[in-house]
Amino acid sequence: MLRHFKAFLILCVLAVGLAPSARAQTSVPPINFRERTLQNGLKVYSVRDQSSPTVSIQVWYKVGSKDDPEGRSGFAHLFEHMMFKGTKNMKDEMIDRLTEDVGGFNNASTWDDFTNYYEVVPSNYLETLLWAEADRMAALNVDDKNFKSERDVVKEEFRSRILAPPYGRLFYAIEKRSFTTHPYRRPGIGSIEELDAATIEDVRAFFQTFYRPDNATLVVVGDFDDKQLDAWVDKYFGRVPKPDKPLPRVTVKEPARTKEQRFAEYGPNVPLPAVALTYLAPPVASDDAYALRVAESIMGAGESSRLYQSLVYRQQVAAEAFASADLREDQGLFVLGAILASEKKPEEAERALLAELKKIQDEPVTAAELDKAKSQLLTNLVRERETNNGKADALGRAVVLLGDARRVNTDVTKLQSVTAADVQRVMKKYFNDTNRVVINYQAEASKAAPQNAGEGQKGESR
Amino acid sequence: MKVSVNQLRRAVSRAGLWPLLALLLLPSVAAAQNNAPAAPQATPPPPAAPRSVNIPKPVEQTLKNGMRVIVIEDHDMPLVSAQVIVKNGGEVDPPSLSGVADMTASLLTKGTKTRSAPQIAQEIEALGGVLNSGAGWDASRAFVNVMSPKTEAAFTILADVVRNPVFQADEIERLRQQYLDSLSVSLNDPGTLASYVASRVVYGDAAYGHPLSGTPESLTRIKREDITALHAKYYRPDNAVLVIGGDIKAADAFKLAEKLFGDWAKPAEALPARGQVGKMASADDKQRVVVVDMPDAGQAAVVLARTGISRTDPDFFRGIVANAVLTGYSGRLNQEIRIKRGLSYGARSSLDTRREVGPFVASSQTKNPSGAEVASLLIGELGRLSNEPVAETELVPRKAVLIGGFGRALETTEGLVQQVASLALYGLGLDEINSYIRNVQSVTAADIQKFAGSRIGAAGANIIIVGNSKDFIEPLRKQFKTVEVIPFAELDLNSASLRKSSGEGAKK
Numbered sequence: 001m002l003r004h005f006k007a008f009l010i011l012c013v014l015a016v017g018l019a020p021s022a023r024a025q026t027s028v029p030p031i032n033f034r035e036r037t038l039q040n041g042l043k044v045y046s047v048r049d050q051s052s053p054t055v056s057i058q059v060w061y062k063v064g065s066k067d068d069p070e071g072r073s074g075f076a077h078l079f080e081h082m083m084f085k086g087t088k089n090m091k092d093e094m095i096d097r098l099t100e101d102v103g104g105f106n107n108a109s110t111w112d113d114f115t116n117y118y119e120v121v122p123s124n125y126l127e128t129l130l131w132a133e134a135d136r137m138a139a140l141n142v143d144d145k146n147f148k149s150e151r152d153v154v155k156e157e158f159r160s161r162i163l164a165p166p167y168g169r170l171f172y173a174i175e176k177r178s179f180t181t182h183p184y185r186r187p188g189i190g191s192i193e194e195l196d197a198a199t200i201e202d203v204r205a206f207f208q209t210f211y212r213p214d215n216a217t218l219v220v221v222g223d224f225d226d227k228q229l230d231a232w233v234d235k236y237f238g239r240v241p242k243p244d245k246p247l248p249r250v251t252v253k254e255p256a257r258t259k260e261q262r263f264a265e266y267g268p269n270v271p272l273p274a275v276a277l278t279y280l281a282p283p284v285a286s287d288d289a290y291a292l293r294v295a296e297s298i299m300g301a302g303e304s305s306r307l308y309q310s311l312v313y314r315q316q317v318a319a320e321a322f323a324s325a326d327l328r329e330d331q332g333l334f335v336l337g338a339i340l341a342s343e344k345k346p347e348e349a350e351r352a353l354l355a356e357l358k359k360i361q362d363e364p365v366t367a368a369e370l371d372k373a374k375s376q377l378l379t380n381l382v383r384e385r386e387t388n389n390g391k392a393d394a395l396g397r398a399v400v401l402l403g404d405a406r407r408v409n410t411d412v413t414k415l416q417s418v419t420a421a422d423v424q425r426v427m428k429k430y431f432n433d434t435n436r437v438v439i440n441y442q443a444e445a446s447k448a449a450p451q452n453a454g455e456g457q458k459g460e461s462r
Numbered sequence: 463m464k465v466s467v468n469q470l471r472r473a474v475s476r477a478g479l480w481p482l483l484a485l486l487l488l489p490s491v492a493a494a495q496n497n498a499p500a501a502p503q504a505t506p507p508p509p510a511a512p513r514s515v516n517i518p519k520p521v522e523q524t525l526k527n528g529m530r531v532i533v534i535e536d537h538d539m540p541l542v543s544a545q546v547i548v549k550n551g552g553e554v555d556p557p558s559l560s561g562v563a564d565m566t567a568s569l570l571t572k573g574t575k576t577r578s579a580p581q582i583a584q585e586i587e588a589l590g591g592v593l594n595s596g597a598g599w600d601a602s603r604a605f606v607n608v609m610s611p612k613t614e615a616a617f618t619i620l621a622d623v624v625r626n627p628v629f630q631a632d633e634i635e636r637l638r639q640q641y642l643d644s645l646s647v648s649l650n651d652p653g654t655l656a657s658y659v660a661s662r663v664v665y666g667d668a669a670y671g672h673p674l675s676g677t678p679e680s681l682t683r684i685k686r687e688d689i690t691a692l693h694a695k696y697y698r699p700d701n702a703v704l705v706i707g708g709d710i711k712a713a714d715a716f717k718l719a720e721k722l723f724g725d726w727a728k729p730a731e732a733l734p735a736r737g738q739v740g741k742m743a744s745a746d747d748k749q750r751v752v753v754v755d756m757p758d759a760g761q762a763a764v765v766l767a768r769t770g771i772s773r774t775d776p777d778f779f780r781g782i783v784a785n786a787v788l789t790g791y792s793g794r795l796n797q798e799i800r801i802k803r804g805l806s807y808g809a810r811s812s813l814d815t816r817r818e819v820g821p822f823v824a825s826s827q828t829k830n831p832s833g834a835e836v837a838s839l840l841i842g843e844l845g846r847l848s849n850e851p852v853a854e855t856e857l858v859p860r861k862a863v864l865i866g867g868f869g870r871a872l873e874t875t876e877g878l879v880q881q882v883a884s885l886a887l888y889g890l891g892l893d894e895i896n897s898y899i900r901n902v903q904s905v906t907a908a909d910i911q912k913f914a915g916s917r918i919g920a921a922g923a924n925i926i927i928v929g930n931s932k933d934f935i936e937p938l939r940k941q942f943k944t945v946e947v948i949p950f951a952e953l954d955l956n957s958a959s960l961r962k963s964s965g966e967g968a969k970k
Contacts, residue, residue: 096791096792097859100791100866101863102862102866103862103865122509122866124509124511124513125509127509128506128509131506132506149802150804153800153804156827156828159760159807159827159829160806162760164653164763164827165651166647166650268758268759269756269758270650271650302592303579303583304587304588312640313580316639319640341643342639342646376587376590379590379608382540385539386873386875
């Protein structure tokens, strides 16, 4: 169960930045992509790779939770679920017939800044899936009955992610408390009330506003012939019209923080208190992001990381400690946090986290740590690229989030050149006392006796 | 991305991940199933001719000390994985010391004769590698994944942790505390708690009945001698298999295996006999309906659990195809519970095959008031599987899911190693990975119906619900004659009774 606990906390999927060690003996195999733009504005990226007879098809839309309509938090995600219902020419769940039923799979995910839909199928089904993705880009056909039923599914998803697990509410609070102005302040999973407020008219309006070829990127990686792919893409996607209306974009800027803010949050069934420190961080595409990725790794990746060694191993103040560079298109977050070891107090963990922060600001990281971080980032990157779908993910992020497909390869070099001085500079620049939100998370039962949090919880949990 | 902060941010996928990939000599399901209007693009274009998949072939040698070494080459990416499996795990935990096999395996990476715990982490992570260890049922494992130019350095650490752990007292204490802390979290999660309770209900006091990582009571009882004794007894070359996969030549892999494990001495005493796991609860035993009352639970976790089959059962392929009809995104459970009724984010089942008879488990989480309804849907689907044959139009795609998932699992070096290791663990022929597809294809609707009725019938199924009982207890009592309601504070995972009051005296 220890492993399950960790899997929950350190769910390691690669985000954008990637770095080979300066001394790495191997390099990351580059992703050699082709790029085209159709007349209707659809961007198309493809990588031919015949190592397995499969193909990954991904469609990325530049619309995410930050585009949730006012009073409808969680809507972009609810909408994503509706994209698996009927379209002009497909019955409900027909995408599953075309993928799962032939040995493939599909899924989609909604992020703050984008939504991506993807399928992996035996490569002889490529044309079929291009047809299907173009069909749902062209026209959705939803009815009130399946809208309500799917909304119930999303409400259960909310309960499964936020209400049932002991720390679900903590991560919900991090989103809510870390932004004052930017729509990132509304957690992407939404709330039961605002999901209930959504209507089928909202679905239609959202589709018309954001789901259009000039707001989409198609990524295809796997076993196909380039010319044949181009012909199919032209045939099926070329005829999806581009609307005349301009695309709305979030332009709100999150103002700089001016003083530390502290929040106490509570949940039932919380056996160990937790503390999280969040700092506003620069946009994911910024130059400082490279050094922040390296810092994230040095602070939090693996059992040799500074937070594990200090808080979990030596001081034993935390059961789990984490560092997360949660970088986004607009200002994102860098989060440091810990779930306490039993009998420990939140202020001890907070002090320990702040001490580690001061250390990385005061002294340059060692050459060995720098090398290790780069080596870890590099290897993660190679692991991601083991599958066609992983390669497509990497390419899609470069295009949609970083605004430049070439970064799927050039970021490797950029990360490689991060120095100890760079790490120290960004840690000093973004991590100061006025840029901090502190969230203390504990059991409801401890509300009555906040001095005695550790004891209170024990009573509650057993 | 890391850490659950982003789990949330990624407001998330439509579904937890369901299976993928592969070849498929299947008819065009796509074309067959569309009878939409006849506009130019109204029907999906049919598939082209399928291309065949190459499944790599494992090769093997046995070292003089009895250690079996298996290699599967795959040079697509510069990555290598290796796994040492010791052929015993949580099933050998003494009843009062549940969790000792898992603690032992976890402690491998926490210090050897020449490396401290921080040194091990430091060295492997400097290579960009990942090293992990832990126990499962029937096996304990240590595994490593690294870029191929660093193979030897990483494998050297792997061999060191398996052969030379020192089980230092302070590391044991540290790990014990970490286990207790994570257990306190797991026990507060309705889904995880329900799975622990389910194991006790199915196996009673037999060996698969306890949580793999122990209980709050057993963890405090484990002493250093228990750990060193378990290591001495089971961690020996003639009870171990080394599986290496990825970007490495077989000859080089065998050479490295000989260098790192060739002088691992085999103890003089014979290997301990494979113990029976003990009496299993069976369909004849009274079916139990157990509710753990957790008034603040954000959802009710509903589990149907019963005995299934062992990994070497001749019905294995019939069993996994039957299970595939029930589980997966478009499997019957998710169809009925999520897609048709919106009652859950997902419903699934697993036929967990082990050395002895493993459990069959179907589960879902739902809002508390729907707890009883979901329980009856789970039972209903199990019944339907034995009452009527699966139509060919349903069976063909469900086999495709299974075959696709299998092919996808072989796409990564880690997946490849895992598949082969599991065959080796149960003494099955390694060529099963090459006949898997044929075996799945040969299962008929009649096979499934028979299997469902005789091996995983609804009559022998137990129901476990962890949640706010007042929201679902009335309808549940209408469905079942006897419902045991155990308040969260009274729950005891150490005994089959599951109750502190009666259980405490019995266990020592």
